[in-house]
Amino acid sequence: MNARPGRLGIGIVGAGRVGPILGAALAGAGHAIVGISAISQSSRDRAEAILPFVPILTVPEIVERSELVILAVPDAQLASLVAGLAATNTWQAGQLVLHTSAKFGIGVLAPALAQGAIPLAIHPAMSFTGTSIDLARLADSYFAVTAPTPVLPIGQALVVEMGGEPVVVAEGDRARYAEAVEIATAFSTSIVDQAAALLASIGIDRPGGVIAPLMRSAMENALSRTAPDRLDLSALDDDLDDLEDHDDRDLDDLEDHDDHDLDDPVAPEDPTSQNDRTDRTTTEDE
Secondary structure, three states: OOOOOOOOEEEEEOOOOOHHHHHHHHHHOOOEEEEEEOOOHHHHHHHHHHOOOOOEOOHHHHHHHOOEEEEOOOHHHHHHHHHHHHHOOOOOOOOEEEEOOOOOOOHHHHHHHHOOOEEEEEEEOOOOOOOOHHHHHHOOOEEEEEOOHHHHHHHHHHHHHOOOEEEEOOHHHHHHHHHHHHHHHHHHHHHHHHHHHHHHHOOOOOHHHHHHHHHHHHHHHHHHHHOOOOOOOHHHHHHHHHHHHOOOOOHHHHOOOOHHHHOOOOOOOOOOOOOOOOOOOOOOOO
16 A cells, blocks of 8 residues: 555556656656566666666566556557557556557557556657656656546646646647657757768867757747747757767767657567466567
8 A cells, every 4th residue: 555645556668768767757756666677788777777676577567566557668569568468468457557659649558448447648748868867857848648538637647746747639639749749859850960960071070069059049949939938948958068068979869769769669468378477578679
């Protein structure tokens, strides 16, 4: 039993750049993290650094022990993971199931819903590094929330507890929302890469330092036209400071093109082997 009313036992599937950070944010709000799945050594290291003393468990163990399950896995494996766990009757009635994909709404969680679980689709609209820096960046970040109307306040409350601001996105609008996120991240990264490469090609030292003030001012001007009531570029400043300090490294490291592709991929449960309750992970994509 949790000590505080409304506190949840939370399990996290995926120890990429997103899952541990959201877990740490919710732990800071008083929830108990009961376990996290992590396969590669880098994932284990990240889980231990961000969530010390949280046990590393198999996926079925996490689902069985949790009141809220966070699925922070790549888009390509989300549907098969949910269906596989349903095939082994692992989902529990009344259990909250939350995925962090920008692309999908709650439809992808239908197999869990059929077994009585409560579906939530919550995507943080920010770029993750997988380090404690992200915890500060969560504050004032927007989260897309899609959920059945009766439980929508639960999703919104979880976002607020993580320090973010919830934005309701309808199920039918998730694809367009994901496209907007992809355009914003991929386009900005591509522009930085191209501009820095052009400056480097004409012999300018530290091209990142040259374009960083320009990027800040251009982004401020653009965002002021679309969000005049609220403009916080602290996260952008951090990224551009990194750019100034690390001109000699690949600029792709400064931005995540798709944060959720960086989480642990998890293979679906084998419905023909319910006694084998191990975590079936096929590949790593850190």
